[in-house]
Amino acid sequence: MPDSDYFVAEAQINQFWRDGAIVLRHLVEPEWLDILAGAIDRDIACPGPCYHGYEEENGRGRFHGNLRIWENDPDFRAICLNSGLPAIARQFFGGGKVNLLYDQLFVKEPGTVNRTRWHNDQPYWPVSGRHVISFWFSPDPVTKETGALEFIRGSHEWGRWFQPEVFGDLKKTGGSGYDENPDYEPMIDVEASRRDYDIIGWDLEPGDVYVFQGLTVHGAGGNERQDIRRRGYTVRYTGADASYDARPGTSKPLQVATIQTGQPMDSERFPLIIPS
Numbered sequence: 243m244p245d246s247d248y249f250v251a252e253a254q255i256n257q258f259w260r261d262g263a264i265v266l267r268h269l270v271e272p273e274w275l276d277i278l279a280g281a282i283d284r285d286i287a288c289p290g291p292c293y294h295g296y297e298e299e300n301g302r303g304r305f306h307g308n309l310r311i312w313e314n315d316p317d318f319r320a321i322c323l324n325s326g327l328p329a330i331a332r333q334f335f336g337g338g339k340v341n342l343l344y345d346q347l348f349v350k351e352p353g354t355v356n357r358t359r360w361h362n363d364q365p366y367w368p369v370s371g372r373h374v375i376s377f378w379f380s381p382d383p384v385t386k387e388t389g390a391l392e393f394i395r396g397s398h399e400w401g402r403w404f405q406p407e408v409f410g411d412l413k414k415t416g417g418s419g420y421d422e423n424p425d426y427e428p429m430i431d432v433e434a435s436r437r438d439y440d441i442i443g444w445d446l447e448p449g450d451v452y453v454f455q456g457l458t459v460h461g462a463g464g465n466e467r468q469d470i471r472r473r474g475y476t477v478r479y480t481g482a483d484a485s486y487d488a489r490p491g492t493s494k495p496l497q498v499a500t501i502q503t504g505q506p507m508d509s510e511r512f513p514l515i516i517p518s
């Protein structure tokens with residue numbers, strides 16, 4: 243994983259805040275990709291408690307999802323807490339504290355045609371504020387054919403909070419339904435009118451990382467390849483301009499009883515990794 247002295251250029255930080263998403267190349271070293279690949283395979287073989295696999299859309303393939311996996315696996319924990327990722331998040335936040343929000347897996351095995359529907363993340367999360375960031379990477383090459391992520395440039399500035407919905411038919415519900423929030427709006431049909439949006443995206447080599455803000459609208463295609471896995475792993479952090487906000491519609495497995503809305507994230511669940 244990158245060291246905590248990894249330097250993000252000012253131009254990249256500006257691009258992130260302007261567009262809502264960027265890619266950082268060669269961030270994760272091959273030895274860490276091997277560790278990640280092993281940890282992902284362990285989770286697939288024996289999923290942690292927040293597992294939420296999705297039904298295959300054509301009866302083939304497999305879409306494995308899980309979250310808060312760092313809590314039960316030392317390798318995911320090391321990536322989330324002991325790598326340079328929190329220090330990189332801090333650079334995007336312009337300094338200040340960094341908390342881990344949680345980590346998540348989106349594994350599309352070869353031939354899994356399920357799309358990841360367009361959405362923005364923060365409506366799903368019990369967090370308010372602008373300092374909310376995700377790092378997404380894979381031990382596999384990621385292309386349009388295998389399910390590269392796409393982002394709508396500038397959508398983090400729209401001020402639009404879209405109602406969460408599950409990404410497909412769940413194999414197992416595990417509390418993944420979302421309450422309606424009257425302040426949210428129905429998700430727009432981006433696929434039906436792609437030309438109306440400024441859609442950006444990049445192929446990734448193993449070790450390249452998408453970095454995106456919590457309100458950036460994004461989605462991904464299925465994995466159409468028969469020979470390449472797409473093991474997506476994402477780690478999310480919050481900064482000083484973020485506080486707990488368990489508004490209706492947020493994911494129940496991400497809520498925590500020990501913090502009240504409006505309070506800082508600091509807790510066992512959302513550990514403070516870098517103090518102010």
Ligand SMILES: O=C(O)CCC(=O)C(=O)O
Nearest residue numbers: 348358363378462474476
């Ligand atoms: O990997 C995917 O298909 C979706 C990833 C995603 O939506 C996220 O990390 O927020």
